[in-house]
Amino acid sequence: MRAHNIANSANPSITPRQTRRPRRFKIRLNLNSFTDEDVLQHFRLSKDSIRMLYEEIKLHIDRQTRRSHAICGMSKLLAVLHYLASGSFQYCIASKIGFTQPTFSRCLRQVVNAIVNISTNYISFPYSISEREEVKQKFFQKYGMPLTIGLIDCTHFAIIPPAAEEQSYRNRKMFHSLNVQLICGPSGEILDIVARYPGGTHDSFVLSGSGIGQLFQSGYFGDDLLLGDNGYRLTPWLLTPYLSPRTDAQQRYNLAHRRTRSQVERVFGQLKSRFRCLDVTGGAMLYKPVLVGKIILACAVLHNIALQHHIPIEIAADLREPIDCPPVMGHESSQAGNLKRNDISYNFFSR
Incomplete structure (x- = not known):
């Protein structure tokens, strides 16, 4: 132990191992947390129509991953619907829904492409x-x-x-x-x-x-x-x-x-x-x-x-x-x- 301390004092670039800070995840959108009126106001569709749309495109927006905090397809869909309804900047939308701006940008393209694929x-x-x-x-x-x-x-x-x-x-x-x-x-x-x-x-x-x-x-x-x-x-x-x-x-x-x-x-x-x-x-x-x-x-x-x-x-x-x-x-x-x-x-x- 004494030798280790002497070595550290001789080489100040080596620092003691720091405790890893736990990751913090923002709360993401959940359809059930909105009233029917709020759903129409924020997303321009009803709960039933949003669920129906999600079932049609979920294979394209739900990614297979082992990450425990991966963004679910429903949260992506709600985020994009909110953007389309409000026309706000990506940063404003991302701060409301618990995404980063680059993450929302990727979700926008993913969800829009999925909807276009079922346009017919x-x-x-x-x-x-x-x-x-x-x-x-x-x-x-x-x-x-x-x-x-x-x-x-x-x-x-x-x-x-x-x-x-x-x-x-x-x-x-x-x-x-x-x-x-x-x-x-x-x-x-x-x-x-x-x-x-x-x-x-x-x-x-x-x-x-x-x-x-x-x-x-x-x-x-x-x-x-x-x-x-x-x-x-x-x-x-x-x-x-x-x-x-x-x-x-x-x-x-x-x-x-x-x-x-x-x-x-x-x-x-x-x-x-x-x-x-x-x-x-x-x-x-x-x-x-x-x-x-x-x-x-x-x-x-x-x-x-x-x-x-x-x-x-x-x-x-x-x-x-x-x-x-x-x-x-x-x-x-x-x-x-x-x-x-x-x-x-x-x-x-x-x-």
């Missing part, structure tokens, strides 16, 4: 004849518009653009964004979404490059129609309003078209109200465009889940999308599109 279970366009007939009947009964199987429009979600492509992401409203195309059904369900184009891309270009647009152009859907605003070119499969209606039938057509297409505007408002990370008032999303597109797609899946579980959402007045879009110069209506629109206004809106 909740977002599906009516391809079969029986599905299209059901959708057309609902549109006609609810709004009086015939042959309609979807309402189409685009909106912008603010992002921080890549430095090398900054100009392509600047939209006509002079902020950087992704231009996201959405097609919705008669009850506000999302049937198709495209979230990969820079904000400087025109709506018509997004449609022409999408799988749905190419199927319509090929005649796959026959006489069935999409309804869009005057930012799109009038075609036999995409009907727009009359710019200058001349007859009573054309005016009644415009009224029915406006009333029907307002549904897609409400869906955009619901998305931005339910998931504040998508709204510009919450700030631009600080991720690469590919990840932003996945986040938007994940929010669309959650929107449809909320509809299935009848979870209401109030749309703030400042988040309602404008219903009318000014016509775009250079988009001449096709002759076949004019004939189709005139035929529908005459046969369905004449008295």
Whole structure:
């Protein structure tokens, strides 16, 4: 013992062995610790819908590990849902839920990818004849518009653009964004979404490059129609309003078209109200465009889940999308599109 002390005194760099401090683990989120009202407020879904979603993606977010304090998949899911609902900074979310910021960043990507992987279970366009007939009947009964199987429009979600492509992401409203195309059904369900184009891309270009647009152009859907605003070119499969209606039938057509297409505007408002990370008032999303597109797609899946579980959402007045879009110069209506629109206004809106 004396020799050991002498050696230590001779070499001050050697220190006596210190007692290891025990690790401290923060308390993590637990679904059962929230009331039903708090769950809706913080996560935008009900307890049942969250449990159902967790069962579908748990194999992708629950990691096999021997660590006794590993983060469980439910805590990861709740953390990401809270981020999507609030749009707060990662550091703020992490401090509330018992994660570090780098850990939350990894969980965000993991959970978003898992939700995107099951997106086809909740977002599906009516391809079969029986599905299209059901959708057309609902549109006609609810709004009086015939042959309609979807309402189409685009909106912008603010992002921080890549430095090398900054100009392509600047939209006509002079902020950087992704231009996201959405097609919705008669009850506000999302049937198709495209979230990969820079904000400087025109709506018509997004449609022409999408799988749905190419199927319509090929005649796959026959006489069935999409309804869009005057930012799109009038075609036999995409009907727009009359710019200058001349007859009573054309005016009644415009009224029915406006009333029907307002549904897609409400869906955009619901998305931005339910998931504040998508709204510009919450700030631009600080991720690469590919990840932003996945986040938007994940929010669309959650929107449809909320509809299935009848979870209401109030749309703030400042988040309602404008219903009318000014016509775009250079988009001449096709002759076949004019004939189709005139035929529908005459046969369905004449008295």
